Amino acid sequence: MPVKHDLYQDLSCSREVVQQKRANDPHLNALLDKYSDIDNQVLKAEASAQGDDDVRKLKEKRLSIKDEISQNLNGSART
Numbered sequence: 001m002p003v004k005h006d007l008y009q010d011l012s013c014s015r016e017v018v019q020q021k022r023a024n025d026p027h028l029n030a031l032l033d034k035y036s037d038i039d040n041q042v043l044k045a046e047a048s049a050q051g052d053d054d055v056r057k058l059k060e061k062r063l064s065i066k067d068e069i070s071q072n073l074n075g076s077a078r079t
Helices: 015-024 026-047 052-073
Strands: none
Touching: 015 026, 026 052
16 A cells, blocks of 8 residues: 655654755755656555555555655765
């Protein structure tokens, strides 16, 4: 069963804080767009019962993007 992840809870950051930082950081904005896109792909893959390997790869990609977002929000991202 597909489960939508709460990115803001995962990041321990409020939606308002993320949106404020997003508005001032084009790279963060792009990362958040990528995360949303890959999250939707994961949900569709889970709903359509795609192969476990395909779903695993999408989830790994989503986690990688979430890690980048976290690093960016915590000020440890490379510029």
